[in-house]
Amino acid sequence: MKFSTILKWLTGGCEAxxxxxxxxxxxxxxxxxxxxxxMFVFHLITLVVSVKDKRTYVGSVLGMITSAIGAIPVVGWIMHTITAIILLIDAGRSTRVEKKA
Structure with a gap:
């Protein structure tokens, strides 16, 4: 499993x-x-590793935005939920692709 996929699982779990x-x-x-x-730094590291591995990085960018506005109570909760879902789906897809290869 690629390191970027592991980081997506971890950041998705933390966001969840x-x-x-x-x-x-x-x-x-x-x-x-x-x-x-x-979490902002963790998402930034995941972004850099994902770009290096030529993987999608939308979840990491969204995670950085979420970390920036996460202090707003209801907005933060919604953003953390959306980010967790996107990261975990992306990690699941990456894991499936890696198992087929």
Missing amino acids: FLAIPLAGGLFIFSSGWSALLF
């Missing part, structure tokens, strides 16, 4: 955790919003 209405919000708030900064 942050999308849990109460738990994700409390985690972001208790970390002093540093979780959003961490």
